[in-house]
Amino acid sequence: MCEQSILDDEPLFRRIPPGTRWFAPPDRITSSNFRLRGTEEGISVYRALVVSAEDVLGKAGAIPGSFLTAATAGAIRQLTDATGELLRLDVVAVADENDPGHAEIRGLALRERSKAAADALKTLFERVTV
């Protein structure tokens, strides 16, 4: 496990599955894309300095037609809720030899701020043209 620090200016990718069968419009980014599942500790992202956009879209298990969104680690750490209170999110590296560049957005597990955090993240992450 690589636990190196991620600098504030480092861009991160989040892959979004295509919603062509249920969305209108199909490329809408939703807070559901940034909500934790079950016992997850963080939301998976990939470090753009380590893996390319094409690599993220081509990873095993990636769904054809997925698109990429991106934000910097610093912007994630500075996110606030609607009242201006800091959400205290962080980004940590969790990569191993089988999954280079993998990192996670942590701090969404607290129930009292998970919805506000997911909402802030969906607003922050912008679509990347690959």
Added chain:
Amino acid sequence: MIHQEMVHERAAVRRQSEPLFASLSDQLTISSQFIERGAQPECRAECVATVDWPVSVGEAQCDWLPFVHMQLRAIESLPDGWDSYGAPRPNASFLNGARNLIDCLSQAPGVPKPYVNPTRNGGVQFEWEAGERYFELEVVAEGAATYYWRDHSKADQKEGMVFEGDALDTVLDYVRRVGAS
């Protein structure tokens, strides 16, 4: 898991309190609304037969409902791993809850079409967004949903939970506030 615990806890409380709720209730239920208003479109009959989320009396507003039902059917067919991050396929009972809930909301006046999407925990989420205002309603069990309201222009946000049988006035108020922006 936390939501599930809350659902079970609330269900136990409701079982103990049912006679009291019945005697104190001054809300019109979907059923009584249907009886009062006479013949209604097909989508209303389905709602009356399956749910009991009280809403205020209003005009029919379900022109977008068939499309939302199509979206829900598409969501129902998603496989495990549909999000490429290991999400389970949508839970059938959660989908039933989502159908019932949106059927009831569609009967109230002034409710615009929601965005509809699956959640990573097997549920369904309805969203309304316009400018700085945003409201989401996430079905987390067959008879329970959590909600989140945010208005950046007023530095305002609110979270809450509604259960089957609860009045939907608060939810409708938020939905309409989004639409009013």
